[in-house]
Amino acid sequence: MAESTDPNPAAPVPGLPERILLGAAYYTEYQPYERLEADLDLMAAGGFGVIRVGESVWSTWEPRDGVFDLDWLQPVLDGAHARGIAVVVGTPTYAVPPWLRKTYPETTAHSATGVEIPYGMRQDVDYSHPTFRYLAERVVRKIVGRYADHPAVIGWQVDNEPGHKIFYNPQVFAGFVEHLKDTYGTVDELNRRWGLTYWSHRIADWSELWTPDGNSTPSYDLAWRRYQATLGHDLIRWQTDLVRSLVPADQFVTTCIALGQQGQDITVIGEPLDVAGANLYYATQDGLELPGAQGLEGGLASFFVPWSGPAYLSLQADTARGTRQAPFLVTETNATSIGGTADNFPAYDGQWRQTAWHMVARGARLLNYWHWHTLHYGAETYWGGILGHSLEPGRTYAELSRVANELTAATDALAGLEPVSDVGVLVGAESRWAMECMGPLAGPAHSWMGDPGSYDRILAAFYRGLFDAGLAADIVSPGQLADVGPGLPDDAAAAALVARWRVLVVPGLYIADDATLDLLRRYAEAGGHLVLTPRTGYADADAVVRSTVAPGVLRGAAGVHYLEYTNLVHPVPVTGAGWTGAGTAWADGLLVDDAEVLAGYDHPHLGQFAAVTTRVAGAGRVTTVGTVPDRELAGHLARYLARTSLPVDPWRDARPETVTVTAAVNAAGERLRFVHNWSWEPATYRLPAAVRDVLDDVALAAGELLALGPWDVRVLRETP
CATH class of the missing domain: 3.20.20.80 (Glycosidases)
Structure with missing residues (x-):
């Protein structure tokens, strides 16, 4: 299947000239x-x-x-x-x-x-x-x-x-309370959904809701952040x-x-x-x-x-x-x-x-x-x-x-240039907010509530691995998944997602409603390669931790489950044929139901758990990563995704380590390649196809060496 480009190219922006x-x-x-x-x-x-x-x-x-x-x-x-x-x-x-x-x-x-x-x-x-x-x-x-x-x-x-x-203004807080009334209807429903029995936080009337300064309830914090975002929007x-x-x-x-x-x-x-x-x-x-x-x-x-x-x-x-x-x-x-x-x-x-x-x-x-x-x-x-x-x-x-x-x-x-992407990366603002409140990863200064930058650390680790492997990504939100196949039946909507992104990486999606998790499962069964990571789907839309065995509704498709997890004080090397690098910061105690173990841990205790697993699910596959990978492990994961689920791309596979190649398609249907050398050292790159340099109009044959100076970029147009 070809790489992802937007099947519905964006309409021209009014007033914006054709030239960049x-x-x-x-x-x-x-x-x-x-x-x-x-x-x-x-x-x-x-x-x-x-x-x-x-x-x-x-x-x-x-x-x-x-x-x-x-x-x-x-x-x-x-x-x-x-x-x-x-x-x-x-x-x-x-x-x-x-x-x-x-x-x-x-x-x-x-x-x-x-x-x-x-x-x-x-x-x-x-x-x-x-x-x-x-x-x-x-x-x-x-x-x-x-x-x-x-x-x-x-x-x-x-x-x-x-x-x-x-904002903590009185009229903002008053608006927040009215928003909660519209969302939850009654204080009994709020008490139930937020778990306010804990520490005697149950309220009998809306007037008893406390201001957010001293709040310790994760569900309250998430609702407060959602409301704040609506003010900016x-x-x-x-x-x-x-x-x-x-x-x-x-x-x-x-x-x-x-x-x-x-x-x-x-x-x-x-x-x-x-x-x-x-x-x-x-x-x-x-x-x-x-x-x-x-x-x-x-x-x-x-x-x-x-x-x-x-x-x-x-x-x-x-x-x-x-x-x-x-x-x-x-x-x-x-x-x-x-x-x-x-x-x-x-x-x-x-x-x-x-x-x-x-x-x-x-x-x-x-x-x-x-x-x-x-x-x-x-x-x-x-x-x-x-x-x-x-x-x-x-x-x-x-x-x-x-x-x-x-x-x-x-x-x-x-x-009309449209970037070409190999994978989708699912990014959720609500999961970021929830981890800013209760971060799973430890920070430089140890805190009861963890590192508020936990979500971005998880996202960065997986994204950087994709980048290092030469895979370009589309960032998509949970709410945008449904926009890919609006109005289609469930199976057709899942197939539309597969057509758009052959691989979908899900970093740290801690907050997820049941519909989103079910869509991810159906995406894999329809032929997509779904990549699950730590904390995915662990809490519901109210930031309440699910009472099912993790990863919940995705357990059958993933072929693994876990009952415990641990923070990692030091990186732990992984084992497995062709797999190197280390897990950092976190490890789920992944237990295999019927998945294939790709990598484990070189550790006397963690060795009983899997670090990376994969399982065929319907027409697709679910790969589960139970740790935050270091750069080496993240790169191995990305290359595995490319080998198993993406077409061979000679532009990607023959690069020196300082060189990246990014693709885009213009309005005429021509494919452009942007070749960068991110280094002081000059580099050469053997061209996998015939091209014409867009900037100096020089034709270069397939197999010819492209010379790149320090901190250089060449813009190439593939020619038939």
């Missing part, structure tokens, strides 16, 4: 002196085709309550249009002015019950409050009304990085509907999603948008090296980049595409250094070009760097832009200019 634009967030209002014309001339000379403006300066748009200054942006849009530079205008609702805090204190966000967030940062307002909505709508209507018809404008970004915080839906009602049909609406924000579900928040926009930040310098460090540590990036290697960039791109199962916009990515004053790691020569082409290969339709010039004041003074503090163009400008011009030259080849 490269540009930057541009803030003339932040410049230390007047240099608008000089900046725009530099952009035009460098081939930069788009800027994002206006989203951070509500106090500039509305310096006093009800007093607006809308004209300051006009020269920016006029100058951009005169140079053929497109503009995305942002609504400024994520950073409120001092007068709003002073005049309308009721809109202040609370970080705990009764505790106001002090003014002085950003995202310190309760965006669900009706007063805030009134003020936000007023300024949005003014800005959009002023610039919706400007010929430079191709789209609008509503808000910025929504879901940044959890409602903000984006509300603003999207508002802006769309005011702008021409040929302008798109997006937002700037920071992947992993605590108050959002990335698989839902993009639904009302025309196109999802996401921030893709990554570790640079040696942090992009392959094979690179064996662990998942970051080291060469800010605190919000938890691990290094090109696999992390790839995971973010695949996650952004998975938000709507469609191409996406990169609203922010590394210009130079990212983060704080001690996070100064500008990319090596070639790395900007590599990462740009990788994002395009995985579905990016616009690349906006953050930001044009490095700020001279404020909290992000050392978050580097394309221009440094001197405002003189240097390495960053030169290399990104090269990329911008390459993207323009390759417009025909990149038209």
